[in-house]
Amino acid sequence: MYHEYTYHDAMYEHDGEEIFVIDSHVHLWDASKENVKHEGGEQFIQCFYDYHTGFTPEDRQWSMDEYRQYDPDRMAEDLFSNAAVDMGIFQPTYLNEFYHEGFNTVDDNARLADRYPERFVLNGRFDPREGEAGKRELRRQKEEHDIQGVKLYTAEWLGDSKGWRLDSEEAFEFLELCAELGVENIHPHKGPTIRPLNRDAFDVADVDDAASSFPELNFVVEHVGLPRLDDFCWIAAQEPNVYGGLAVAAPLAVHRPRKFGEIMGELLFWLGEDRLLFGSDYALWNPDWLIETVMDAELTDEQRDEYGVELTTDVWRKIMGENAAELYDIDIEAKKRAFASDDVAERFGLRDHYAGADVAAD
Amino acid sequence: MSTHTDRLGTSERAVRRRLDRVTDPELDESIVALDYVDEVAIEGRQVRVAFTLPTAWCSPAFAWMMATDAREAVEALPGVDRARIRLREHLHEAEINEGVNEGLAFAEAFPDADGGVAEVRATLDAKARLARQYDAVEALLEAGLDPRQVATLEFTDLWIDDPAVAFVRGRSVGVSVAADPIESYLEKARETGLVADDHPELFRTPEGDPIPVDRFELIQHRCRLATVNMGGQGSVCDALNEARRAENRPPLSPEEHIP
Numbered sequence: 001m002y003h004e005y006t007y008h009d010a011m012y013e014h015d016g017e018e019i020f021v022i023d024s025h026v027h028l029w030d031a032s033k034e035n036v037k038h039e040g041g042e043q044f045i046q047c048f049y050d051y052h053t054g055f056t057p058e059d060r061q062w063s064m065d066e067y068r069q070y071d072p073d074r075m076a077e078d079l080f081s082n083a084a085v086d087m088g089i090f091q092p093t094y095l096n097e098f099y100h101e102g103f104n105t106v107d108d109n110a111r112l113a114d115r116y117p118e119r120f121v122l123n124g125r126f127d128p129r130e131g132e133a134g135k136r137e138l139r140r141q142k143e144e145h146d147i148q149g150v151k152l153y154t155a156e157w158l159g160d161s162k163g164w165r166l167d168s169e170e171a172f173e174f175l176e177l178c179a180e181l182g183v184e185n186i187h188p189h190k191g192p193t194i195r196p197l198n199r200d201a202f203d204v205a206d207v208d209d210a211a212s213s214f215p216e217l218n219f220v221v222e223h224v225g226l227p228r229l230d231d232f233c234w235i236a237a238q239e240p241n242v243y244g245g246l247a248v249a250a251p252l253a254v255h256r257p258r259k260f261g262e263i264m265g266e267l268l269f270w271l272g273e274d275r276l277l278f279g280s281d282y283a284l285w286n287p288d289w290l291i292e293t294v295m296d297a298e299l300t301d302e303q304r305d306e307y308g309v310e311l312t313t314d315v316w317r318k319i320m321g322e323n324a325a326e327l328y329d330i331d332i333e334a335k336k337r338a339f340a341s342d343d344v345a346e347r348f349g350l351r352d353h354y355a356g357a358d359v360a361a362d
Numbered sequence: 363m364s365t366h367t368d369r370l371g372t373s374e375r376a377v378r379r380r381l382d383r384v385t386d387p388e389l390d391e392s393i394v395a396l397d398y399v400d401e402v403a404i405e406g407r408q409v410r411v412a413f414t415l416p417t418a419w420c421s422p423a424f425a426w427m428m429a430t431d432a433r434e435a436v437e438a439l440p441g442v443d444r445a446r447i448r449l450r451e452h453l454h455e456a457e458i459n460e461g462v463n464e465g466l467a468f469a470e471a472f473p474d475a476d477g478g479v480a481e482v483r484a485t486l487d488a489k490a491r492l493a494r495q496y497d498a499v500e501a502l503l504e505a506g507l508d509p510r511q512v513a514t515l516e517f518t519d520l521w522i523d524d525p526a527v528a529f530v531r532g533r534s535v536g537v538s539v540a541a542d543p544i545e546s547y548l549e550k551a552r553e554t555g556l557v558a559d560d561h562p563e564l565f566r567t568p569e570g571d572p573i574p575v576d577r578f579e580l581i582q583h584r585c586r587l588a589t590v591n592m593g594g595q596g597s598v599c600d601a602l603n604e605a606r607r608a609e610n611r612p613p614l615s616p617e618e619h620i621p
Binding site: 047050051053054055192193195196208226227228229230233234248249252255256262263266269270286291306 | 386404415418419420421453489492549583584586588590591593594595597598600601602604605606
């Protein structure tokens, strides 16, 4: 059933130094045939599968049936055992028009997050078109799940509407509510076209106004705006509370390492090393091979000269974990000490994984 | 063109050369070089062109632009009366094929679409112009011009030949430079209306204004970013194209899966 077991006895290392990995973009979804209610739901998962196979090494690809729906056990295995992810941040995607019970809801995600609360950050979501009912739902998510952030899907369908904008009056009311509730991290999906959603609904321009109007919130633009990396970088260069989530950009390192180097060069040039967050987008891609591939990536000499940047251990430590820890108030050293003997360490035999932390704690 | 060619129609080579000028607007690369063109068939003065895009859900507006551009490019050949374009394996192939071949407007073919195709084209053309400006400016710097000279260079300071010549220092000195990047830039500068506007300067900011010398480096960095963005998106399209054409890929048609 699983591809292979490659237990990680130790944390990821870069040039011999340990890297604490917070995978800032993970999902627990259900695109089973029973859950698909609209043709769009079937197109959506098939489109995901194209992204999966297009960027996954052949021997690590899932079958379509596995891909439709996986359970919390497999997800825990894939994150903590097959890969050395230390923590994950859930980013829900509702798509209620496409799926009877939603595609990847905060309550779905809670099934795993509640089992290992110290290992996960559970984000919520809002849709400004839902009005007062939507605000009540956002308050419920805060109360029940203590959400620290929201994932926003501006291309989601609702009735006749094919999307919404982050700089609309209605969206601003929800952002005000986020600020009031202490939900500080806003993750708008601004990425590649996903069938059958409208490409223009992922236009990154609306982030600009929202970010400058809400300086107390952080805007993590997921997928760094691809295919509008240029618009994204220019906005981020001017708005200090705009961050870049690397999901989708990261797997370019597999077959297109040179392109990946260029994109990293641009991101480091315009945003710097403190405003980039790694995300696997699991289960779009598995973090095990992805983290290794990404951290093995090197800039060419030409790229180093052009951008004046370097993918050093310090840079990777920030991108892989420290930047997310900063946004979500995570104390990495305290986590390492706690993780040496938590349920995940017990279940997956990771006692040695945090051996370095044990010493530091003594 | 001779009457002989007119009577006989055209050749596949001539058609492909015309199609080579049609670009994928998001990548600013020729649809021939990108290998989108599957088939060219010539019957007398009628030409049929079939093409396939990397994904079935490529933006309908982009697909529309490529299809209309292909039709116009081929029909501009002296030996061609009519070109029929067939887009294959696309979610909206029916609307696009019918609309383009019947000469409809985008809004007629897609009554639900929010905006027109002209606006999308203008945005992408502006980005393509920046990417081409990057290459042209790099070529001039390479040829020995300094940033101030590049920023203040005017359209009339260029002599297009092979190689091209850029005149500086009050046009007293001519510097040879590779013609390709310069010509390629001029083509997009023309399409984006920069050649005929109020400014004589050859190169511009993203907003279309002349480049202040102290912002030269920043503007060139933004042009580089436009280049990297287009290349990055090209990589994503490539990967999806390969995934789509892989053996054992689940069928595209959704009906059989719906419970």
